[in-house]
Each structure stands twice: as C-alpha cells, then as structure tokens.
Amino acid sequence: MRRLSGAAFLLYFLITLLSPSDGADTLTLDHPLADDGERLISEGGNFALGFFSPTGSDSRYIGIWYNKISVFTVVWVANRQRPVTGSHGSLSVAANGTLVITGENSTAVWSSPSRALSNPVAQLLDDGNFVVREADGNPSDPNSFAWQSFDYPTDTLLPGMKLGWNLTTGFNRQLTPWTNASDPAPGEDTFGIDLRGDPQIFEWSGTRAVWRAGPWNGLQFTGVPQMTSYNKFSFQFFVDATQVVYAFHMIDASLVSRLFVNHSGTVERLVWVKDRKLWNPLWSNPNDLCDTISPCGPNAVCDTSKAPRCGCPQGFQPKNPTNWGFNDGSDGCVRKTGVDCRNGTDGFAVVSGAKLPDTSSSTVEWVGTTLDQCRAKCLKNCSCTAYAQANISGSGSGCILWSTNLTDMRVYGSGGQDLYVRAAAADLDSETSHHRIYLTVITVILALFILILALVGCRAWRRKKRSRGSMSGMATSFTERHNDEGTDAKDLDLPLFDLGALADATGNFSIESKLGEGGFGPVYKGKLEDEQEIAVKRLSETSVQGVDEFKNEVVLIAKLQHRNLVRLLGCCIQGEERMLIYEYMPNGSLDSFLFDKAKGWLLNWPTRYSIIVGIARGLLYLHQDSRLRIIHRDLKASNILLDMHMNPKISDFGMARIFGGDETEVNTKRVVGTYGYMSPEYAMDGIFSVKSDVFSFGVLVLEIISGKKNRGIYDSSRSLNLLGYTWSLWREGKGLELVDEAIGDSYPKAEVLRCMKVGLLCVQERPEDRPTMSAVMLMLGSDSALLPQPRQPGFVAMRGPLEPDSSASKQDSLSINNVTITMFEEFCLLVAHAKKRPLPLTLV
Numbered sequence: 022m023r024r025l026s027g028a029a030f031l032l033y034f035l036i037t038l039l040s041p042s043d044g045a046d047t048l049t050l051d052h053p054l055a056d057d058g059e060r061l062i063s064e065g066g067n068f069a070l071g072f073f074s075p076t077g078s079d080s081r082y083i084g085i086w087y088n089k090i091s092v093f094t095v096v097w098v099a100n101r102q103r104p105v106t107g108s109h110g111s112l113s114v115a116a117n118g119t120l121v122i123t124g125e126n127s128t129a130v131w132s133s134p135s136r137a138l139s140n141p142v143a144q145l146l147d148d149g150n151f152v153v154r155e156a157d158g159n160p161s162d163p164n165s166f167a168w169q170s171f172d173y174p175t176d177t178l179l180p181g182m183k184l185g186w187n188l189t190t191g192f193n194r195q196l197t198p199w200t201n202a203s204d205p206a207p208g209e210d211t212f213g214i215d216l217r218g219d220p221q222i223f224e225w226s227g228t229r230a231v232w233r234a235g236p237w238n239g240l241q242f243t244g245v246p247q248m249t250s251y252n253k254f255s256f257q258f259f260v261d262a263t264q265v266v267y268a269f270h271m272i273d274a275s276l277v278s279r280l281f282v283n284h285s286g287t288v289e290r291l292v293w294v295k296d297r298k299l300w301n302p303l304w305s306n307p308n309d310l311c312d313t314i315s316p317c318g319p320n321a322v323c324d325t326s327k328a329p330r331c332g333c334p335q336g337f338q339p340k341n342p343t344n345w346g347f348n349d350g351s352d353g354c355v356r357k358t359g360v361d362c363r364n365g366t367d368g369f370a371v372v373s374g375a376k377l378p379d380t381s382s383s384t385v386e387w388v389g390t391t392l393d394q395c396r397a398k399c400l401k402n403c404s405c406t407a408y409a410q411a412n413i414s415g416s417g418s419g420c421i422l423w424s425t426n427l428t429d430m431r432v433y434g435s436g437g438q439d440l441y442v443r444a445a446a447a448d449l450d451s452e453t454s455h456h457r458i459y460l461t462v463i464t465v466i467l468a469l470f471i472l473i474l475a476l477v478g479c480r481a482w483r484r485k486k487r488s489r490g491s492m493s494g495m496a497t498s499f500t501e502r503h504n505d506e507g508t509d510a511k512d513l514d515l516p517l518f519d520l521g522a523l524a525d526a527t528g529n530f531s532i533e534s535k536l537g538e539g540g541f542g543p544v545y546k547g548k549l550e551d552e553q554e555i556a557v558k559r560l561s562e563t564s565v566q567g568v569d570e571f572k573n574e575v576v577l578i579a580k581l582q583h584r585n586l587v588r589l590l591g592c593c594i595q596g597e598e599r600m601l602i603y604e605y606m607p608n609g610s611l612d613s614f615l616f617d618k619a620k621g622w623l624l625n626w627p628t629r630y631s632i633i634v635g636i637a638r639g640l641l642y643l644h645q646d647s648r649l650r651i652i653h654r655d656l657k658a659s660n661i662l663l664d665m666h667m668n669p670k671i672s673d674f675g676m677a678r679i680f681g682g683d684e685t686e687v688n689t690k691r692v693v694g695t696y697g698y699m700s701p702e703y704a705m706d707g708i709f710s711v712k713s714d715v716f717s718f719g720v721l722v723l724e725i726i727s728g729k730k731n732r733g734i735y736d737s738s739r740s741l742n743l744l745g746y747t748w749s750l751w752r753e754g755k756g757l758e759l760v761d762e763a764i765g766d767s768y769p770k771a772e773v774l775r776c777m778k779v780g781l782l783c784v785q786e787r788p789e790d791r792p793t794m795s796a797v798m799l800m801l802g803s804d805s806a807l808l809p810q811p812r813q814p815g816f817v818a819m820r821g822p823l824e825p826d827s828s829a830s831k832q833d834s835l836s837i838n839n840v841t842i843t844m845f846e847e848f849c850l851l852v853a854h855a856k857k858r859p860l861p862l863t864l865v
C-alpha cells in the first residue's frame with residue numbers, strides 16, 4: 022500500500038518536473054499539462070489553455086479562454102461531459118496522436134480521435150485553435166493538422182472558425198450552449214446549418230426549429246439584415262460540392278468579437294469594449310416580435326410596424342378571419358382565387374423588404390439565371406408559388422423557386438429583399454382598380470378636409486387678431502398653456518404604473534439594472550411581465566429642483582408622438598416616488614458610440630447621416646409640426662438615444678419649454694443647458710429661441726462628423742474648440758480632415774461636406790443668420806453649391822475654466838416657473854382618483 026502511494030507520488034513528482042513551464046504554447050509527448058494552475062499561452066498571448074472550474078462547480082475541465090481580457094471568458098471546452106472530479110488531472114498528447122485527459126488513478130476521462138503520427142505535438146495557436154500535428158509540421162498550414170479544436174466548436178464561434186458541413190465526410194460543426202453557468206455539458210439547443218433546399222442557418226431546441234437566420238443572399242443571411250452594416254467584419258458563406266460553411270473574419274484586427282450561444286439559448290454577436298470592460302451585444306436573436314419561427318402562419322407576412330402585425334400578401338386573404346380579428350394570425354392566409362396555371366395568365370405580387378420564406382424545400386440556382394428568366398421558370402411550373410433572386414450582391418443573379426406554402430415570412434424597415442408571390446391575375450387587377458377607387462375617394466375627402474380647416478383657421482386668426490394686446494409677450498409656462506388648450510386637447514392615454522410592478526421589473530431597482538444617471542436621478546432597465554423592455558427614470562428624492570422638471574416632462578412628452586422622439590409609456594407617482602417609464606433603447610445614447618474609440622466604427626457614414634436626418638426631423642417636429650412649439654434647450658449627444666436599428670430618438674425633456682404661438686424668443690434669468698452646446702446669446706444673455714436649439718443641433722452635426730466633443734481643444738496654439746477648429750479647416754478648404762477616422766475612407770465626400778456646411782450654418786454667431794429646422798431639412802437634401810456661405814461660428818475658442826460636463830445651470834432663485842399654479846397638483850389628484858378606476862387613466 023505504502024509502496025503504491027510512493028509510486029503515485031513519484032509519478033506526480035515526475036509529471037510536475039517534466040511539465041511545460043507556464044507560458045509555453047506546445048505540449049509534447051513527455052511534457053503533459055498538470056492540473057495545478059499551469060497553462061499554455063498562445064504565441065501572441067491572445068489565448069490560454071488549461072484546467073478551470075466553472076463558477077459554482079468543483080469539477081475540472083480543460084478549456085481555452087481569452088488571455089488578454091479581464092473578464093474570464095471560456096471559448097472552448099474539451100471534456101464538456103466528462104469532468105475531472107478528483108484532485109489530480111493532466112492533459113497529455115499520446116504517441117498514437119491522441120490528446121488524453123487523465124483523472125484520478127490515471128483513468129482516461131476524455132480523448133480525441135487518433136491519427137497515425139510519428140512525433141505528435143499539440144499547440145495552442147494565436148487564433149484560439151488547439152491543434153495536433155507532426156512536430157516538424159507547419160503550424161500555419163491547416164492541412165497539416167491531424168486534429169483541431171476548431172472542428173469541435175462548443176458554444177462559441179471565433180473569427181476563422183467554420184460552422185457547417187464537410188460534404189465529403191458528412192462531418193458537421195454546430196454550436197451548442199452550456200447547460201447552465203456551472204455545467205459546460207451541451208444544452209438542448211443547437212445552432213447550425215440545414216442542408217435541405219437552399220442551405221439555411223437555424224437554431225433548434227431539440228428537433229424543433231426555434232429561429233431561422235435563413236439562406237445566404239450574397240450579402241447577409243436573409244434573417245439578419247443588420248449584417249451589412251457591420252463594416253469591420255467580413256462574413257463568408259461557401260456552398261460547393263465539398264462543403265457548406267459559414268465563417269467570419271475581423272477586418273479590424275484590434276477588435277475582439279465572437280458569436281456565442283448563451284445558456285438561455287440566445288445567439289449573440291458580442292464585441293469586447295475595452296474601456297468599459299464588458300462584452301457588448303451588437304445583435305442577438307430573436308430581435309423583435311416578428312423574429313420567432315413563423316410568427317404568422319403560412320403565406321402570411323409579419324410586419325412590426327403594422328398593427329396587427331400579421332397581414333396577407335396581395336391576392337391572399339386570412340384563412341380564419343375571426344381569429345385574425347383577435348390579432349391571432351397563426352392560421353395564415355389562403356388564395357382568394359386559385360391560380361390559373363394552364364392559361365398562363367398569373368401575375369406576381371411583390372413583397373418588398375422581405376425575409377425570404379423557409380427555403381428547405383425550394384430549388385436554387387446560384388449562377389446564370391436573371392430575374393426575368395426566374396419569373397418565366399416560375400410561371401411555367403404549375404407548382405411554383407413564389408420566386409426571388411438567390412444572390413442580391415452586385416447586380417444580382419440566381420433564382421430561388423418555392424413550390425410549397427410560404428412560411429416564416431416577414432418584412433423589414435430596411436435590409437430585406439423583394440419576393441415575388443404568385444397570384445391570380447383577377448386578384449391583382451381587382452386590387453389595383455380598388456386601390457384606384459380608394460385613392461380617388463381619399464383625395465376628395467382630403468381636399469374637403471383641407472378646405473374646412475382653412476376656413477376654421479381663418480376665422481380663428483381673425484378672432485385672435487381682435488383680442489390681441491391682452492396677452493403679454495412672455496412665454497407662458499406649460500401649465501398655463503396646458504389650461505389654454507384644455508378644451509380642445511385630444512384625450513391622452515397615459516397609463517399609470519404600479520410601484521410594485523416596476524420594482525419587480527427592475528429587480529427592485531438593483532445596481533445591475535441601472536442604465537445610468539440622468540440629470541435628475543438614476544435610470545433603470547426593466548422588463549415587464551409581458552416581456553416588454555422599459556427604461557424607468559426615477560426622480561431622486563433629494564432632487565428639489567427636479568419636481569418642476571418632472572411635471573414638465575410628463576405633460577410635455579405625453580403629447581408628443583414622433584418616430585424620432587423617445588416614447589413615454591407612462592408614469593408612476595406613489596408616495597414620494599415619481600417615475601417616468603419610457604420605451605427601452607437597446608443601443609443606449611449616441612455619445613457612447615461617438616466618443617468611444619472601441620465603438621465609433623460601428624457608425625459608418627450612412628448610419629451617421631441617417632442619425633443627423635433623424636435628429637433634424639425630430640427637432641423640426643418639436644419646433645414646428647407638433648401642436649405646441651417646443652424648445653428643447655438641452656440637445657446634446659447624450660440625449661440622443663438609439664433604437665435597435667440605430668434610429669435616433671431625442672430624449673430628456675426636463676429642460677424643455679413651450680412657447681406661445683406668437684413668441685419668437687424669450688429672456689430668462691435661469692440659464693439651463695450644457696456648456697459646449699449652448700448658443701452665445703443664450704449662455705451670455707439668457708435669450709433663447711428655436712435658434713438656440715438650431716445652434717445645439719449644429720454642434721451635434723459637427724460632433725457626429727468628427728467623432729470629437731465640442732468641449733475639447735483641437736488646436737492648442739489658438740485654443741480652438743471643435744467649432745473653431747472646423748471653421749479654420751473649412752476656410753482653408755480642408756474640411757474633410759475633420760472626418761472621423763472611424764468612418765474609413767469610402768464615404769460620399771459631397772454629402773459629408775454638405776452636412777458640415779449645414780452644421781456650420783447652424784452654429785453661426787448671430788441667431789438670425791442661422792437657418793430654421795425646416796430650412797435645415799431642405800438643405801440636407803439639396804446641392805451644396807446652392808447653400809449660403811457660413812459666417813464665423815459663435816464660441817470658436819474655449820472660454821474660462823472647463824465646467825463639469827453635466828447639465829449645468831446658472832440658476833437664479835426667481836424662476837418663471839414659480840408663478841404658475843401647479844398643474845402638477847391637479848395631475849396628482851387625477852392620479853389619486855384613477856387608483857380607484859381601471860387603467861389607463863385618461864388625462865384631458
């Protein structure tokens with residue numbers, strides 16, 4: 022007995038002695054890796070391999086993890102189902118070319134398939150691949166690998182790894198998540214490629230498909246239109262006789278990214294954000310309510326921008342109209358008229374911006390066929406139900422034909438492709454003629470409506486003119502205005518949320534759910550019982566000044582509805598607590614992208630341009646198109662939120678002011694806003710008007726183009742801020758030097774220069790020189806040469822000491838708001854009543 026343990030000790034001693042020293046990247050025959058904290062480190066230091074225990078478990082696994090990333094992130098596990106449980110373990114490469122993990126009593130718990138090699142070594146490469154090869158082989162030649170971990174992915178796809186099939190051998194690579202955070206054994210889900218029809222990427226739970234990325238269309242998977250906007254990645258999909266595989270590579274090598282199936286079965290594309298030390302999900306599935314498998318039943322089209330979401334293509338009608346009435350489209354659609362195949366009179370209804378329906382029983386031709394030939398083919402075959410282009414890259418080519426009911430169809434706001442659905446000629450004709458009739462009727466009604474409006478407007482104007490003089494020129498506060506309008510205001514549905522429900526939704530306002538700190542209190546992320554994600558702004562109890570802003574915000578935003586303004590879902594007032602509930606913006610605020618080196622590249626020029634236009638639209642609405650004239654007063658990058666599709670939404674109306682119809686400017690003693698965005702006349706004399714918002718907008722445009730904050734010094738000899746710096750570049754004709762490096766080189770120069778010119782026009786010193794937002798909208802769409810030449814901006818140099826970057830306020834205790842009777846109290850009374858009534862409360 023004693024001898025035995027002596028032998029074991031000797032063995033252990035020998036193993037320890039002969040082990041590779043920490044930091045080597047290669048295992049050789051006589052140098053196993055022991056389970057004592059020893060690791061292999063890849064040559065460039067990117068990855069490490071060794072024994073680890075998942076959190077909450079004592080079991081030992083061989084894994085590969087990022088070596089340079091501060092959050093321990095395992096990307097591969099060898100013995101997923103066979104952990105080493107005893108005290109001793111080791112990983113060795115055996116003479117027959119297998120990798121073996123031995124546990125206690127030298128029992129092998131895991132081994133890789135063997136391959137005859139004369140002198141095998143195992144090496145951890147810098148891309149995270151662990152390979153077995155001949156000692157004298159070439160580590161950069163994949164064909165020399167007898168075995169590689171990249172062929173046995175676990176839950177992570179790294180750059181350069183392949184997902185999918187080797188058709189010669191029938192070998193398939195799929196991702197499977199961990200069972201849970203403490204058990205790497207494969208969970209139920211699999212993520213991989215389905216070879217039937219036109220090959221598609223699916224996620225299955227067991228054998229049931231739960232999500233479909235769909236076929237590759239030359240640019241992206243049809244179910245992931247965001248892919249085309251990720252310009253620092255290159256995505257590849259190979260289909261030929263030997264393989265069907267998907268892989269991605271990083272164009273920007275400094276960026277660390279992975280595709281990951283987390284243990285709740287969500288597929289995420291994550292990017293490491295160095296500054297914030299976290300993995301940021303760029304994208305995850307399912308992305309929205311139309312993203313589940315077949316959200317609407319056969320032949321129906323799901324569209325998140327419509328209510329109800331499910332609809333039928335032209336020539337189809339709901340199969341079960343009663344259920345559709347109840348917003349359940351799961352029965353799908355059926356043809357109004359059978360197709361007339363023999364006579365060849367059928368036509369096609371176009372579904373634009375579509376995610377192609379399931380292609381698992383379609384036929385596909387990748388090359389040669391044009392769209393017209395594809396159409397002819399479909400018309401000729403009586404069983405063909407739809408067709409589409411197989412490859413939309415370049416001028417487009419190829420042909421996919423469906424011969425079944427069309428399932429899992431949806432449309433996108435942008436990034437989808439055209440699908441042509443066969444329909445009977447009679448249905449296509451009658452619908453167009455119906456449309457024509459509708460159009461005529463609508464035009465007539467509209468004309469009448471406008472006429473009536475004009476008459477009413479005229480009378481009101483005359484009456485107003487008569488009663489002029491009784492009103493002062495001051496801006497009425499929101500409450501008075503509100504009362505003015507009380508009689509004609511449209512009813513507002515403003516749901517009241519229960520404090521308990523909000524506490525549940527936000528994990529009792531836990532630190533983890535906190536999104537950030539707004540001007541007047543923290544903002545939390547929450548998820549309601551119906552899975553809807555919300556942002557909860559909790560007014561801090563200590564914030565005395567915040568109460569005004571709160572009531573301001575509630576009444577104001579409840580009235581504003583625009584796609585470029587953040588939407589208020591409701592509010593909560595209970596005891597001392599005051600909260601505002603907004604729709605949740607998954608991409609956070611613009612400044613977190615714009616001024617962050619790690620994320621700036623995510624905003625390519627088309628995205629930035631659409632953000633500029635979106636903000637302009639939102640502001641135009643505030644200034645002009647909404648029923649009230651509103652001046653935001655605190656427009657800045659951190660108040661622009663981005664939704665899933667990077668659409669900008671203006672937020673934070675705590676400082677906004679409502680203007681009377683006639684006023685153009687107002688003088689206030691209480692200057693609020695953010696330094697760097699404030700116009701000179703407002704910051705110095707307290708005069709604000711729509712033109713002070715235009716100034717802030719101009720600063721924002723220049724920041725979006727340059728990726729730099731206005732409050733910084735960009736030419737130290739002249740202590741120029743961004744405005745001054747832009748102005749000096751512009752005058753020297755070197756405007757393009759301002760453009761953010763993160764945009765890259767391929768952007769439309771004329772468009773960028775036009776935006777820069779518009780930005781400069783907006784920040785001119787004299788308010789009367791600055792354009793209005795409606796002029797800005799026109800300018801953004803017109804030829805640069807037609808725009809006026811900008812004059813010198815206000816505030817070209819930094820003045821005085823740097824103020825903190827938060828919303829600052831040069832406050833005078835005598836604020837205009839004090840005079841007002843408090844509409845807020847009235848509001849609270851209503852709320853108190855509402856508690857006894859069913860929700861939602863109607864605020865008149």
Ligand SMILES: *[C@@H]1O[C@H](CO)[C@@H](O)[C@H](O)[C@H]1NC(C)=O
Pocket residue numbers: 115116117118119121129132135
């Ligand atoms: C290879 O060698 C190891 C250790 O000697 C042994 O455990 C394993 O069974 C061998 N595999 C094959 C396929 O011979």
Ligand SMILES: *[C@@H]1O[C@H](CO)[C@@H](O)[C@H](O)[C@H]1NC(C)=O
Pocket residue numbers: 107124125126128
């Ligand atoms: C190792 O051997 C001991 C004694 O034979 C036995 O009790 C123990 O269960 C073995 N451990 C494993 C993991 O097989």
Ligand SMILES: *[C@@H]1O[C@H](CO)[C@@H](O)[C@H](O)[C@H]1NC(C)=O
Pocket residue numbers: 187188189190263264
């Ligand atoms: C498929 O596997 C075989 C055997 O491992 C290999 O020789 C071949 O190169 C693989 N094909 C592709 C396309 O990777």
Ligand SMILES: *[C@@H]1O[C@H](CO)[C@@H](O)[C@H](O)[C@H]1NC(C)=O
Pocket residue numbers: 077200201202203204
């Ligand atoms: C993880 O899964 C294993 C096996 O299914 C189970 O025994 C264990 O309790 C789970 N752990 C947690 C933390 O859920």
Ligand SMILES: *[C@@H]1O[C@H](CO)[C@@H](O)[C@H](O)[C@H]1NC(C)=O
Pocket residue numbers: 283284285286287289302305
């Ligand atoms: C999986 O990812 C989704 C989306 O990012 C996230 O909401 C969810 O909490 C994650 N689940 C786990 C267990 O991490």
Ligand SMILES: *[C@@H]1O[C@H](CO)[C@@H](O)[C@H](O)[C@H]1NC(C)=O
Pocket residue numbers: 360361362363364
């Ligand atoms: C084909 O056209 C003929 C006459 O034009 C018509 O009588 C017949 O019903 C049509 N066939 C079908 C299948 O609709």
Ligand SMILES: *[C@@H]1O[C@H](CO)[C@@H](O)[C@H](O)[C@H]1NC(C)=O
Pocket residue numbers: 384402403404405422423424
């Ligand atoms: C029509 O389409 C079906 C299904 O794609 C196919 O099986 C059949 O061969 C086609 N018929 C002709 C004549 O091309």
Ligand SMILES: *[C@@H]1O[C@H](CO)[C@@H](O)[C@H](O)[C@H]1NC(C)=O
Pocket residue numbers: 239387412413414415416417
């Ligand atoms: C799609 O078309 C583009 C441009 O014509 C071509 O480069 C690409 O190889 C095609 N993709 C496939 C999968 O055939």
Ligand SMILES: *[C@@H]1O[C@H](CO)[C@@H](O)[C@H](O)[C@H]1NC(C)=O
Pocket residue numbers: 319424425426
């Ligand atoms: C399409 O669905 C209908 C019922 O929804 C069914 O009767 C029909 O057989 C299906 N057609 C095909 C080609 O699968």
